[in-house]
Amino acid sequence: MASGQYRPKTQWLLVGAIVVVTTLTTLGAIYYPWGLGPRQPIPFRHRIHAGTREIGCLLCRPGALHRSVAGMPSEQTCLLCHSRIIVHHPQIERLRRSDRRGEPIAWVRVSNLPDLAHLDHSMHLAAGVDCGRCHGNVKGMDRFVLHQDFNMGYCIQCHRENNATHDCFACHY
Ligand code: HEC
Ligand code: HEC
Numbered sequence: 001m002a003s004g005q006y007r008p009k010t011q012w013l014l015v016g017a018i019v020v021v022t023t024l025t026t027l028g029a030i031y032y033p034w035g036l037g038p039r040q041p042i043p044f045r046h047r048i049h050a051g052t053r054e055i056g057c058l059l060c061r062p063g064a065l066h067r068s069v070a071g072m073p074s075e076q077t078c079l080l081c082h083s084r085i086i087v088h089h090p091q092i093e094r095l096r097r098s099d100r101r102g103e104p105i106a107w108v109r110v111s112n113l114p115d116l117a118h119l120d121h122s123m124h125l126a127a128g129v130d131c132g133r134c135h136g137n138v139k140g141m142d143r144f145v146l147h148q149d150f151n152m153g154y155c156i157q158c159h160r161e162n163n164a165t166h167d168c169f170a171c172h173y
């Protein structure tokens with residue numbers, strides 16, 4: 001008889017667990033359809049572009065070559081290819097509308113340092129430091145996600161290994 005009192009409880013626990021798991025998985029799939037980083041206004045996939053199609057990082061981020069910031073691509077940059085490729089894809093039509101209206105797509109910036117510290121992309125590129133050293137395997141990511149925390153120890157450690165600067169004012173000004 002004792003076990004008869006337990007059974008309904010166990011069943012409800014099981015049903016509860018299934019409901020919770022299903023809800024979480026569904027919500028996860030809605031909010032993170034390709035896993036990884038934050039949602040972007042247009043579901044751009046690095047894996048398809050930088051991975052499968054082997055498009056170089058600098059085509060869309062030319063800033064990294066000469067400036068401190070890598071920069072966000074303009075709609076015109078995307079349209080370099082997409083005025084010919086999958087022109088009728090719904091996301092590409094959104095892109096074109098955005099371009100016609102002169103309303104830039106509000107890409108969500110993921111890599112950020114606090115205001116007190118600065119990093120110059122071009123100097124790292126000139127020194128032969130690959131994007132992936134700091135940003136991870138972007139070619140394998142659908143939505144970009146932070147590879148690691150950009151804390152001071154992280155910067156200093158690589159600077160030590162490469163005889164790069166330790167001067168406080170190189171990074172803080
Ligand atoms: C030495 C590490 C390092 C390397 C190498 C590096 N980045 Fe960055 N990147 C950062 C850090 C740190 C930030 C945040 C900078 C800030 O907030 O001022 C950042 C920011 C960015 C951003 C967003 C903000 C911006 O600057 O426009 C993009 C895009 C970016 N990096 C792309 C690239 C690409 C593409 C490459 C290779 C060509 C590259 N990065 C190489 C560390 C690096
Ligand atoms: C150098 C060329 C090139 C550039 C620049 C480019 N793309 Fe693409 N894009 C492609 C190719 C190739 C495909 C694959 C098309 C196919 O599947 O037939 C693609 C596919 C896509 C897709 C649909 C595939 C998917 O992910 O489901 C979207 C959306 C997209 N690109 C958005 C963008 C956006 C936004 C930009 C600008 C930030 C951009 N692309 C820049 C070449 C490019």
Ligand code: HEC
Nearest residue numbers: 118119120123127129133150155158159162164165170171
């Ligand atoms: C993977 C290694 C690596 C990492 C990680 C790294 N750096 Fe560097 N950094 C270098 C190298 C190499 C140079 C170039 C040294 C040279 O040319 O003398 C450099 C140069 C610099 C310079 C220019 C220094 C000067 O001479 O004026 C700044 C500023 C800088 N890094 C900031 C940062 C910051 C901030 C971070 C962390 C967010 C960081 N770096 C992370 C390797 C790295």
Ligand code: HEC
Nearest residue numbers: 113114117150151152155156159165166167168170171172
């Ligand atoms: C290679 C680049 C680099 C150099 C050199 C560097 N820092 Fe930093 N520092 C950073 C970065 C990046 C941060 C932001 C860390 C974070 O957000 O976790 C930081 C953060 C700090 C902070 C704030 C810590 C906090 O928790 O808010 C202080 C204070 C600081 N640094 C002092 C110094 C001093 C003093 C020196 C010289 C001895 C120095 N830094 C040299 C990159 C550097």
